[in-house]
Amino acid sequence: MADHGATTAVRVESGDAVLLRWLRTGGGTGRVHSVFARVVNVLSPQDVLIALAVRGSGDAPRTLTADVADWAGRGIAAGQPVAFAPGGVTLGVPGRPLRLTAEGARCWYTIRPSLAGLPPGARAAAAAELDRLNHAHGPRGGMLAAAPGAGPMAAAVVRALHAGRAALTAGILARDSAATRRGVLALLGLGPGLTPAGDDFLTGLVLVAALPGSALAGLVPVVRDAVDTHPERTTDVALATLREAADGRARAELLDLLRLLERAADPLDLHAPVRAVLAIGHTSGSDTLSGLAAGLHLEEELRGPL
DSSP, X not given: OOOOXXXXXXXXXXXXXXXXXXXXXXXXXXXXXXXXXXXXXXXXXXXXXXEEEETTSOOOTTEEEESOSOOTTSOOOTTOEEEEETTEEEEOOTTSOEEEEOTTOEEEOOOOOOOTTOOTTHHHHHHXXXXXXXXXXXXXXXXXXXXXXXXXXXXXHHHHHHHHHHHHHHHHHTTOHHHHHHHHHHHTXXXXXXXXXXXXXXXXXXXXXXXXXXXXXXXXXXXXHHHHHOGGGSOHHHHHHHHHHHTTOOOHHHHHHHHHHHTXXXXXXXXXXXXXXXXXXXXXXXXXXXXXXXXXXXXXXXXXXX
């Protein structure tokens, strides 16, 4: 990558431990995928999507959190080269390259909880509480209802989301892998945005399925196969999020909430972590929370009385 001017150094405050480990030895040239005020998405030389987030964004897989308030006004644009070298990455902004240095960054590790030890009825009670808080605190995602005043197209999408969820739920309860796959594909990529509502719902659901001892474990390979064979159906960001969730990796806010459920926390203790989940994206938090609740309901039904 050509040097067109003095390089500006930006410190990486924290990062996914897996990604930071790779950065210690990784090298090559990638490119900027997409640019937003709070996140710059880049592709590694191996075409792995990586998020460069601003401070305060929270920890997540494939994410580096940088010591900047926003990315606006820095000249970063999609398609620009990104140099990966031990210790950091350099965005090839013409005239003012931007170097993100990862030395000394705090490592964030994914620690998966397990809900396998919860007593009968606990999962259903937790799911009901998550549903209640989701409806109460909004903004509600498409998995709950159409937005007030939504036009015919938006309302049709919500109806399709609900039909897809019903088909997926029926397939899972029947332990029918073909029907389950059809349900997954009915939701994959459904809805607008970087992570469509159907994908956010699937993220929450498969995250529950990926927990140790889950009765939904059979859903994980179905989702992996669907996203691997039909990547064209959704966005690169949604694909990356779903693949990580299938490995039991997700944003810190989601894992923090699951750890509270693991400890059978008092419902009052769930309010703040649920609000943190609901703050993800515009309605992504709500749709992902719907997926978590659905996963807990299904866990209870599949396990039956013990």
